[in-house]
Amino acid sequence: MTARQSTHLSVEEALQLLKKFSCLAIGQSPRNAIATVELDIEPEQLRQALLLITSLSEWENLGICADDAQQGFAALSSYLNALGYQADCDPSVAGDIEGAIYIKFNTQKMSCYCDFYTGSYRGVLVSCQSDNDMLVGTYGHFPLDLFTNL
DSSP, rough: OOOOOSSSSSSSHHHHHHHTTBBOSSSOOOOTTTTOOSSSSHHHHHHHHHHHHHHHSEEEEEEEEESSHHHHHHHHHHHHHHHHOOOOOOGGTTTTTOSEEEEEEEEETTTEEEEOOOOOEEEEEEEEOOOSTOEEEEEEEEOOOOOOOO
């Protein structure tokens, strides 16, 4: 499937699927343990739902929670490519951040912000912005590698 290609899911089905990931707690992990996303659905179906909803929104904010800058920027690049954005994600904006990182990317401004991350989750948050209230929402945490090797 190519970036922003239509799917066999309806908008309602896609939203229902994405809302399962609406920043809900992922498991009940110990306080300092790393929490990752465990998919109980087909990754392709999740990719299709995310591509459909983002194709209908005006713009998105992506929030990447990763173990380090290399992992975070690899995830950011794969998501941006899948969503159809041509962006140069320069890891040097991470500066002297070592270890866990939070990367925020605004697709409207095509701008990036990085900071230290002390949370336990690893994954990608996608916040859809739209004049259509039905589409507006923050979904995730999605797997960092959801769009890797497509």
